[in-house]
Amino acid sequence: MYKHYTITDIHTHVLPNLDDGPENMEETEHLLTAMHAVGVDRIFCTSHYLSPSFEVSLQQMTSAYDLLQSTPQKSAWPALQLGAEMRVHLQQLERLKDSDWPRLGDTHYILLELPNLGLAQTTLQFVKRVTSAGLHPIIAHPERLVELQKSFDLVDQLLATGASFQLTASCFIPSAKADRPVNRLAWTLLETGYASVIASDSHNTNARPPALVAAYQGIEERFGEKAVIQLIENANKIWQDDEISRVAVR
Numbered sequence: 287m288y289k290h291y292t293i294t295d296i297h298t299h300v301l302p303n304l305d306d307g308p309e310n311m312e313e314t315e316h317l318l319t320a321m322h323a324v325g326v327d328r329i330f331c332t333s334h335y336l337s338p339s340f341e342v343s344l345q346q347m348t349s350a351y352d353l354l355q356s357t358p359q360k361s362a363w364p365a366l367q368l369g370a371e372m373r374v375h376l377q378q379l380e381r382l383k384d385s386d387w388p389r390l391g392d393t394h395y396i397l398l399e400l401p402n403l404g405l406a407q408t409t410l411q412f413v414k415r416v417t418s419a420g421l422h423p424i425i426a427h428p429e430r431l432v433e434l435q436k437s438f439d440l441v442d443q444l445l446a447t448g449a450s451f452q453l454t455a456s457c458f459i460p461s462a463k464a465d466r467p468v469n470r471l472a473w474t475l476l477e478t479g480y481a482s483v484i485a486s487d488s489h490n491t492n493a494r495p496p497a498l499v500a501a502y503q504g505i506e507e508r509f510g511e512k513a514v515i516q517l518i519e520n521a522n523k524i525w526q527d528d529e530i531s532r533v534a535v536r
């Protein structure tokens with residue numbers, strides 16, 4: 287459907303046996319092949335990093351990524367770059383230097399996961415610190431933040447840090463329930479011009495599938511092709527380390 291455009295997915299869990307993504311190489315191959323089949327050309331591999339739920343080191347991510355890059359079948363997969371979804375876990379981050387924060391490839395973009403509950407001032411200060419370090423923080427799935435679902439005013443506080451928002455593709459596919467708070471907030475953030483990019487956050491081919499292209503179709507039905515093209519171009523700009531701006535759907 288968008289075959290004239292290069293499709294980039296900036297948030298995926300494809301590296302084997304690290305987090306709640308694929309459990310082994312076979313599942314990884316299955317997921318990457320499925321992504322390619324639906325038209326995804328390029329992905330950042332963004333396993334969880336500093337998440338309280340998983341212990342994943344940067345060395346493990348690099349080894350898993352190198353393994354994929356050395357696999358002969360990679361011609362049937364999207365092009366890969368290594369990134370990470372770094373949890374804003376302040377106690378853990380205290381032990382790291384700024385230069386140790388994993389970025390999306392060699393770009394100045396960094397994908398941050400905020401705690402779902404407790405959007406504390408210290409969290410906002412950390413996001414500002416990332417911006418001050420010359421990096422561009424991208425907040426993964428802000429629609430999941432319970433405080434944002436309750437109080438839209440916090441959106442401005444969060445964006446005042448210099449961050450951009452990445453919404454999750456599954457919120458925009460036709461089968462997504464419109465009355466779920468997560469989906470409702472995702473549509474509202476897009477409609478009000480607060481979002482910059484959409485990504486699949488895919489973990490597997492069933493429960494959390496590579497739904498990026500399907501989401502673009504859902505968005506096109508509601509807001510037209512122009513909105514989708516801006517989203518596609520922003521994901522490509524991130525890949526190329528160019529500056530992005532928020533998407534105006536109206």
Ligand SMILES: [Fe+2]
Nearest residue numbers: 297299371487
């Ligand atoms: Fe994720």
